[in-house]
Amino acid sequence: MADALHTLSAAELGRRLAAGTLTSRALCEALIARYQAVNDKVGAFTHLDQADVLAQADASDARRKAGQGRGPLEGIPVAIKDNIAVKGQPLTCSSKMLASLVSPYDSHVAERLRAAGAILYGRLNMDEFAMGSSTENSAIRKTFNPWDLARIPGGSSGGSAAALAAGLVPLSLGSDTGGSIRQPASHCGVVGLKPTYGLISRFGLVAFASSLDQIGPMARSIEDCELLLNALASADARDMTCFSPSDRALTPAGDAKKLRIGIPKGFLGKGVAPEVAAAVNAAVEFYRAQGCAISEVELPSADLAVPTYYVVATAEASSNLGRYDGVRYGHRSASAGTPVEMMTASRSEGFGPEVKRRILLGTFVLSAGYADAYYVRALRARAKIRAEYLAALAGVDVLLTPTVTTPAFKVGEKASDPLQLYLEDIFTIPANLAGLPAISVPCGKSGHLPVGFHLVGAPLSEAKLLAAGRLFEAAHGFAHQQAAL
Amino acid sequence: MSTPLSDWEVVIGLEVHVQLHTRAKVFASSPWGFGKEPNEQVDPVVLGLPGTLPVVNREAVEKSILFGLVVGASVPEHCSWDRKNYFYPDNPKNYQLTQKDFPVVVGGQVEIELPGASRNVMGEHKFIRIHHAHLEEDVGKLSHAGSGSLVDYNRAGVPLLEIVTEPDLRSSAEAEAFLRSLVAMLTQAGVADCDMEKGQLRCDCNVSVRRRGVEKLGTRTETKNLNSISSVRDTVIYETARQIRELEAGRSITQETRGWNAELARGYVLRDKEDAHDYRYFPDPDIPTLKISRETVTRLSKLVPENLYDRQRRYVEKLGLPYTAAALLVNDRALAEWFELAVAAHPTNPSGIANLVANDLLRDLAASSGSAGAFDESASTPVSLASCPIKPAQLAGLVKLTDDGVISKQQAKEVFAEMFKSGQDAAAIVDAKGLRQNSDTGELEKIVQEVIADPAVAKSIAEYRAGNEKAINALKGPIMKRTQGKANPVLIDQLLRKFLG
Known part of the structure; x- marks a missing residue:
């Protein structure tokens, strides 16, 4: 089949559905067949309720037939990271702690997708509670990079990226606290956008670090990514950090060929693999050739980003994950004892090692006598980083760097070295600390492994990031790429 | 009390937790009220389900501001919430949202009236300063049944205003008077119902003693979770006596958290300072700093009742x-x-x-x-x-x-x-x-003169004239009889005195 359905973009599928040459049921059946063929190899999904998917597809087809189609996503499957609540579906966060939890409510984004007519298609694997950069921290299963099954897909939204690269689904949702959308997108050769903090409601996103977390769209093309972003971004009174209707207007994209692009000084030096540097430099030269103004910018506090992040994120996480105690839901230890003993045992048994490591770290940095030295200082560093980024973005439209220093590493390669793993996010973390939108765009290969570049813009400049990505994408062959499986 | 109290001065500060009168919970849309089945008044937010977020209930904030206006506090431009982290099954998120650094009410004072010398005499008035009041969420209730434990989250998330006084109170009577005054102000402004039987007002009571004339405060103890005014009064009396006894015996007071057993009328140690919790407070990242507009303050100030x-x-x-x-x-x-x-x-x-x-x-x-x-x-x-x-x-x-x-x-x-x-x-x-009194002077004068002329009352008249004031009453009966009880008694009295004068 020259144009097997699983290879098509969401936009193209939408056109066929609209033209009546395709039904959502036929599309979902094809994707379920694809799932049966390759998910065991890739491990992207942790759950797929096929009967539910087909029922949703039939309902979509009926709506369309009745002239009640809900827009460009009508009938299109969107797979969802397993930390975003969908009523009636598991919400495990790939943790033993929540292995049996079924969400009794819809997240805001799930409501938005239903309102857009999309098919809520299955649950995607992730690092436990979104803590990790390889999806190796999942307590449920391993996920492999479709481009090289011996390698990690990145993380924590590894399932979301791998599902796209394996042709399992045309669109997926990830969440990004320090790079969890963009790093796996880079490793799997897909597009991943972390929106401005507050653009998309976090209601129904299981919190890792509340001041950093954002849900974002992932796709195999800029066009699809934008399609999904538009469906997700809307005001929501249930998230007080979500922009109100009057505050959320995106800055117009303008002419992508006139973008001013800043290259942070020294960023291409630090441990960046030569093939990655070459691909990113080629992208810079492409933009220069298109007429963009390229300049070097200074971000003197950039080195503080990773330590700042690991203080702020773990502090918030230690509190956010307090609720998992076996009392109301989730894993409850079988060992008897007082309620407090039961809670302790449930947490000891339910959480994996990386989650425990971060809870301990976060508890420490908030504790009396240490909070000033760690947490309070980290907040000051965060403010400084944000100020520097905003100052830099006053002079340029976007900042361009690699997304990750190296291509995807082998499964198990860094599992014993958490500090090395934490550096995976060195380029992506500042956007979370500063609340800025950022995107990873596929820009080449290191051998057979995808490489992406990373753009950061001012608050609400998503349209500019997408326009810049589109300009590059149109001139290169990386859109719609899928691994051969 | 055998101890010479007069040598000692007791210093009391109260932390009063008041459930606000609101329709919904403080960070969730779930309603709340008394007398529901366990866990009937919960929703995903109240239960702290994964992915849920708090949304500040405006009504609760406005009731808090109204309290501030009632006690003449300054209403800050902003307030914000912090997380107080501790593990206990009645606490659905294992952190409590409270206001540590930027509370909704700062300062203010409550006028109190002490009991007078008798019921008919007004006692002394004093002003007790309010340090601040912060808006937080209540927790659920844990109970133990047989070999297991049960938890009811109906109360979890109920808006709780914690009103913290300066250590201005000097006796159990003052503490009692303060609470009565506070309850009256809260209820009269519609801020809270303060029904203590329903647990709508609970108190933590800080007590220390010092020798009269000494400026430095003594080591204090905190007795937690007192759910009636009488418990506060009894705790102050008990704790004052205990601390004086300890100090006079040459021992020192341990800074500790205590409980109160109302049935036994005894305090007991809950935990000492060494076991004090480290609550790891930090600003709640889910709730942005709340701006309190001056328009809101102006609007609410119109609702403040007369003190x-x-x-x-x-x-x-x-x-x-x-x-x-x-x-x-x-x-x-x-x-x-x-x-x-x-x-x-x-x-x-x-x-x-x-x-x-x-x-x-x-x-x-x-x-x-x-x-x-x-x-x-x-x-x-x-x-x-x-x-x-x-x-x-x-x-x-x-x-x-x-x-x-x-x-x-x-x-x-x-x-x-x-x-x-x-x-x-x-x-x-x-x-x-037909109750109208007969106040016709002419008609009554006639009747009065007739009765005076009746020999049957001659003895009473003589006694009256001899100085027995009360004897005049014996003449009123016959007058009333003749007027079917309608004669204006004031007028009759005047007429009798006139004619007998």
């Missing part, structure tokens, strides 16, 4: 009410406003109106609502005037009839009883019953 004691002073000084009646009326805002409507309809005799309200009206209302005896000054339950059959202007009409001499005070009681039964105007009842 309890300002009103009391006005009643005594401007309206000439006796202290007892004034104190009784001001304790219940609705009753005071009812009284003032009546006064507006008949402004010349506020005391007469107050007397009927404070005695007859309250007695009959209590009897009709089946809660007789609930209306002394110490009762905090306001009487329900909603079902009162008598309107303020009608009561004023009754007092006016008495003042004008149309009926006697004795008849007024009878008319009042009828008004309470039927809701009719006093005048209509007086007419229907």
